[in-house]
Amino acid sequence: MKLLQLSFVNFKQNSYILVEGTSANDRFFIIQSGRVKCFSEVAIPGTTPEILGPGDFIGVVSCMSGHGQPKNVVSLTPVVAIMVHKSQYPELIMKNTPVAMKIVRSFARDMRIVNDRLTKLTLKNIILDSPESLFSIAEYYEKSGHYNIALYGYYQYLKQCSTGINIENAKRKFIALRQRAKAAYLEPSNEIFREYPADSMIFSECQKGADMFIIQEGCENFKSCRRKRSYSCAFKERRYVWRNGIARK
Numbered sequence: 001m002k003l004l005q006l007s008f009v010n011f012k013q014n015s016y017i018l019v020e021g022t023s024a025n026d027r028f029f030i031i032q033s034g035r036v037k038c039f040s041e042v043a044i045p046g047t048t049p050e051i052l053g054p055g056d057f058i059g060v061v062s063c064m065s066g067h068g069q070p071k072n073v074v075s076l077t078p079v080v081a082i083m084v085h086k087s088q089y090p091e092l093i094m095k096n097t098p099v100a101m102k103i104v105r106s107f108a109r110d111m112r113i114v115n116d117r118l119t120k121l122t123l124k125n126i127i128l129d130s131p132e133s134l135f136s137i138a139e140y141y142e143k144s145g146h147y148n149i150a151l152y153g154y155y156q157y158l159k160q161c162s163t164g165i166n167i168e169n170a171k172r173k174f175i176a177l178r179q180r181a182k183a184a185y186l187e188p189s190n191e192i193f194r195e196y197p198a199d200s201m202i203f204s205e206c207q208k209g210a211d212m213f214i215i216q217e218g219c220e221n222f223k224s225c226r227r228k229r230s231y232s233c234a235f236k237e238r239r240y241v242w243r244n245g246i247a248r249k
């Protein structure tokens with residue numbers, strides 16, 4: 001069996017490994033030894049530089065998304081890192097699943113950080129992802145006539161906010177909707193494949209969970225009720241999804 005060929009690279013102390021705003025790279029790095037500092041040229045109030053060390057990943061967001069570098073990365077000590085080309089990622093998934101999953105988690109975490117930074121810059125405030133918001137999300141879909149989605153939202157609120165301020169109202173609404181609506185999966189299942197009818201909530205904004213999905217076919221709509229943003233994606237190939245999604249026709 002052919003071995004996956006990965007390169008080791010060395011960076012001296014105080015070296016700029018990645019520069020904020022530069023074009024996307026076709027590679028990312030896994031730190032083997034040493035420490036790096038990740039920061040932005042224009043500091044955002046309430047944020048501090050991030051210090052990363054052995055086992056951490058840098059450059060994943062830019063490499064995987066095709067966008068420019070979101071932060072500067074400077075070595076605080078001499079650093080040894082493994083360089084992974086984007087083209088090597090599929091092979092890495094097959095041959096080293098734990099590392100591949102850690103990269104996925106790193107990417108999701110970094111994208112969340114980027115999203116929060118943009119929210120602070122554009123809206124001048126922070127929109128907290130509190131499970132308490134599940135009630136208003138469910139209410140939004142109920143008022144717009146999407147009862148299957150609303151049912152799912154109220155159920156997740158009851159599950160995650162058993163002492164929430166809207167608990168009694170959520171119980172009443174859930175019981176009323178249960179008579180005329182149906183959610184594909186109120187609870188996670190152990191099935192390898194799941195099928196969602198059109199206009200089904202796959203997972204909700206502010207919902208806690210450990211599931212990640214690979215879309216085999218179909219179209220999803222990603223929407224933020226609180227940020228008033230929405231976009232749709234149609235997939236003909238497998239794609240990883242770990243954001244809020246609603247199945248569409």
